[in-house]
Amino acid sequence: MLFKNITVIDENYEAQEHLNVVTEGKKITYIGKEMPENYNGEIYDGNNKVAMPGFFNIHCHVPMTLIRGYGEGLPLHRWLTERMFPFEALLTPEDMYWGSLLGMAEMIASGAVSFTDMYMEMDGISKAVEEAGMKANLSHGCSAFSDDVHFTDINGYKGIHYLMDYVKNANHDRIIGDASLHAEYTSTETLVREIAEFAKENHLHMHTHISETQKEHNECKQRRGGLTPIQFFNKCGVFDVPATAAHCVWIEGEDFDIMAQKGVTACHCPSSNLKLGSGIAPVKKMLEKGIRVGIGTDGAASNNNLNSLEEVNLASILQKGANNDPLFLGPKQLLELACRNGALSQGRADCGSIKMGNRADIVIYDLDKPHLQPVFDVLSNIMYSAQSNDICLSMIDGNIVYKNGVFTDIDLEKVMFHANRIKEEKLAQLK
Amino acid sequence: MLFKNITVIDENYEAQEHLNVVTEGKKITYIGKEMPENYNGEIYDGNNKVAMPGFFNIHCHVPMTLIRGYGEGLPLHRWLTERMFPFEALLTPEDMYWGSLLGMAEMIASGAVSFTDMYMEMDGISKAVEEAGMKANLSHGCSAFSDDVHFTDINGYKGIHYLMDYVKNANHDRIIGDASLHAEYTSTETLVREIAEFAKENHLHMHTHISETQKEHNECKQRRGGLTPIQFFNKCGVFDVPATAAHCVWIEGEDFDIMAQKGVTACHCPSSNLKLGSGIAPVKKMLEKGIRVGIGTDGAASNNNLNSLEEVNLASILQKGANNDPLFLGPKQLLELACRNGALSQGRADCGSIKMGNRADIVIYDLDKPHLQPVFDVLSNIMYSAQSNDICLSMIDGNIVYKNGVFTDIDLEKVMFHANRIKEEKLAQLK
Known part of the structure; x- marks a missing residue:
């Protein structure tokens, strides 16, 4: 995956604008101002988006x-x-x-x-x-x-x-x-x-x-x-x-x-x-x-x-x-x-920041929300004003587990159905 | 507007299920288990929704x-x-x-x-x-x-x-x-x-x-x-x-x-x-x-x-x-x-709770979210786990000002554009 022209919260937890980030397999393999050479995988448009460590x-x-x-x-x-x-x-x-x-x-x-x-x-x-x-x-x-x-x-x-x-x-x-x-x-x-x-x-x-x-x-x-x-x-x-x-x-x-x-x-x-x-x-x-x-x-x-x-x-x-x-x-x-x-x-030394060679654990926030504007300080806006719903993508070990409100591998309707079924069954047993 | 078959947080701030709430003009004119008689206005399906006071x-x-x-x-x-x-x-x-x-x-x-x-x-x-x-x-x-x-x-x-x-x-x-x-x-x-x-x-x-x-x-x-x-x-x-x-x-x-x-x-x-x-x-x-x-x-x-x-x-x-x-x-x-x-x-004695005769200031929350399930206690779930994005409608003085993420009378794109324009202009002036 190539996150193209995105603001990145870097390994020092500082915001860097207009970067390109490439992930391959489980890892982050490229971060730079220039576009990576010979890349022909999926591209994610990073305009008005921020790549945060998870x-x-x-x-x-x-x-x-x-x-x-x-x-x-x-x-x-x-x-x-x-x-x-x-x-x-x-x-x-x-x-x-x-x-x-x-x-x-x-x-x-x-x-x-x-x-x-x-x-x-x-x-x-x-x-x-x-x-x-x-x-x-x-x-x-x-x-x-x-x-x-x-x-x-x-x-x-x-x-x-x-x-x-x-x-x-x-x-x-x-x-x-x-x-x-x-x-x-x-x-x-x-x-x-x-x-x-x-x-x-x-x-x-x-x-x-x-x-x-x-x-x-x-x-x-x-x-x-x-x-x-x-x-x-x-x-x-x-x-x-x-x-x-x-x-x-x-x-x-x-x-x-x-x-x-x-x-x-x-x-x-x-x-x-x-x-x-x-x-x-x-x-x-x-x-x-x-x-x-x-x-x-x-x-x-x-x-x-x-x-x-x-x-x-x-x-x-x-x-x-x-x-x-x-x-x-x-x-x-x-x-x-x-x-x-x-x-x-947790004993995961190659995790915890967006850095070349680290695991690709990347969470994308959308700044195009009233509570995140104007942007004087990207990181301050995210840490003090962002809400869950501003997260539009989550990648763990290079896999997209969540995108635009949809989980890749969690069937939410089914999970919520069972959570309520379990509640009803246990309450009946406890009566 | 008729909010049909909805959970209402009532004037004592307790949850009451399966109520019908009617608003006319600026006010709440009916709350009850029965459907109101001779109603032929707009109907909002209250299934899995909660009507909270604003x-x-x-x-x-x-x-x-x-x-x-x-x-x-x-x-x-x-x-x-x-x-x-x-x-x-x-x-x-x-x-x-x-x-x-x-x-x-x-x-x-x-x-x-x-x-x-x-x-x-x-x-x-x-x-x-x-x-x-x-x-x-x-x-x-x-x-x-x-x-x-x-x-x-x-x-x-x-x-x-x-x-x-x-x-x-x-x-x-x-x-x-x-x-x-x-x-x-x-x-x-x-x-x-x-x-x-x-x-x-x-x-x-x-x-x-x-x-x-x-x-x-x-x-x-x-x-x-x-x-x-x-x-x-x-x-x-x-x-x-x-x-x-x-x-x-x-x-x-x-x-x-x-x-x-x-x-x-x-x-x-x-x-x-x-x-x-x-x-x-x-x-x-x-x-x-x-x-x-x-x-x-x-x-x-x-x-x-x-x-x-x-x-x-x-x-x-x-x-x-x-x-x-x-x-x-x-x-x-x-x-x-x-x-x-x-x-x-604020000197607004007919506001602050969902009650017959009060102003129709009603905010609708959608319970169909992972962080709001299961529901043992509606009010606890909303007060301790709900997020802005769970709000699907807001009515003030009987007018719908916000519905499914869209403001009736605020042009959000325009407002965010101007907020950023103002930021840029002032920063330039301050240099």
Whole structure:
């Protein structure tokens, strides 16, 4: 594909006008002012369009789109015990498949090319990712509440082996299997140590929730002899592999140093943290301490959407406001978090920016909209004013997965039909 | 118009399925399960659609859409003195006209039916509002820096008379002329007292900025013998007429009681307050104290968009997060702020909800989108997941102003052309 005469947000996240970009196979093979020589493939007219790197949504529970808005307005404990847990307990692998397709449709349409996910039923989810064409680091969230329970006893053990086999047999590297501990408060020291060891042996990345609420953070310290979740996990070897720690709202003191030293990526989830009343993560301090920070939507049950563009915009203005600093986390730095840092956290070093030799993960925005005019600053307009609907094409690993509102490999009518069917069936079962 | 078999968000902001709604002239004349008798007008199929009340965006500077993103990344003082002020000084009434149309296109497309505005050049702005079909409370922001300057000396005096004449001669009540003081820090006591008196004599509403930044709030106390902006304005009689006070981020102590007693509406502008690093307004305390609170986008120079739907969503999650209370400001209460409170602040008692006898200000959302499925809770899905593009029709005072992406009375191509022409011309002049 040749994107002809288009504005490109380049590898330094700066806008460059009137460039030509060629993709071949999975990669970007040419970027330049001149037209490429001897090109005779498909041509995309870039007039009034912007080629942006795709977002990496590094914390999600994609099938939870099936539960969007269920129990809205209930207090947290009742919402979990009366709505979430009973509903989730009924979900089959096939339900996960449909829920994942629904969630990926939303992510792709809002500029994401890859996501990091933690849930259950890896077969249903990986089948959906395979079909939809996204990249994903998938994991089965592990938990245990008794020291007698070992990693080999729980579903997560089968889940990670399913993923490891899947990756070995796939003819692409879009799907990566990660190890996962759900959280400190749902783990025993036995489980934590066993999974940490397993991840290390098998060279897996780790995905977990860290210090999302003040309550959970403080209770950990009581439970673990004064250690915070970061300190406890670190003691157990969890961070001996590259890890993504979602939320990190309440991390403190030595936590910052451990995360920086161990190369733990913090995933900032502003919508979820605000909507659940959890707080505002100390992103500025994390960056100052040298911690890699990325951005995630969390699941649709607590957001209530998977709109990556909205999440990235919110991360910027929320952090400006919380730090009383209008110059913090401007468009360039924001893209570094949302794209490059996200890609690095997933172990995808050749992703996250539009650059010769990188993967062709390109999202095209149409500037011909009232809310994107006039254009003094292309990147500012996109980061602060663009909406999902301004995205007219999304390419992942060189494949067009979405164009002018239509998904190449997601049958949206069918997916929405099944999402509603699943809702009706589960509600009937729960009565 | 008959909206047939549609889900209606009713006057209590609750979803009611399978209703029929009839509008005649400017009003809603029928809402019911049964089909209306002897109806033979136009019919709109409400299948999978939701009829929502339109938003009232009660703080804006609509022509500033012309300056969207200009000077992004500069510190506040340099942004104002090197970019905003020089550019604004070049704007003509005709420029204001085009900028207002551009801004209204954005507002209408994102669910707003009315706005409260403060700027300059009332002729250009009112002409645009007249044509676009929105409702607006317009005002010319007044300021003076010397006690020798009287209200009769400044442009705002001509501005408000222009509006008063306009309203008198118009054959509709969509446009209302408000009095306006820009802010305490741009006013002398002479000016404040004269404008307060003028507003009282002429039964005008008042629009002003209050305690947006901590600096401005504290400097006021030094300047005005310990009085806050609210206290100083109150002493001068500003709140003897119904007033809208934008921002109110730093109000304190007695300010809350004065606002409640005097019926001052606080306009919460979350995007602008975050993006400029001003802080987070104490909305929960204001509501507890009985203050009427509405929601506004502020101008596009500091937001950088006029997306009402996004603003309303942000107001909810930001206030949940800031108050550590996931149950605060849920969808129902949020609509009361964004619709009814906004309408009341503008002096439009028959607006702000879908109710027999009220004005026909109806915005239709299409639920047939991946990010709005499945539907457990219609209102939650719209308030937390809907995007501008889900709006398929907007009716203001019974007139369809927008349908399926097309504006009835705004020529979008022409407006965007002129917005860019103005940008190029001003930049050339500034060189």
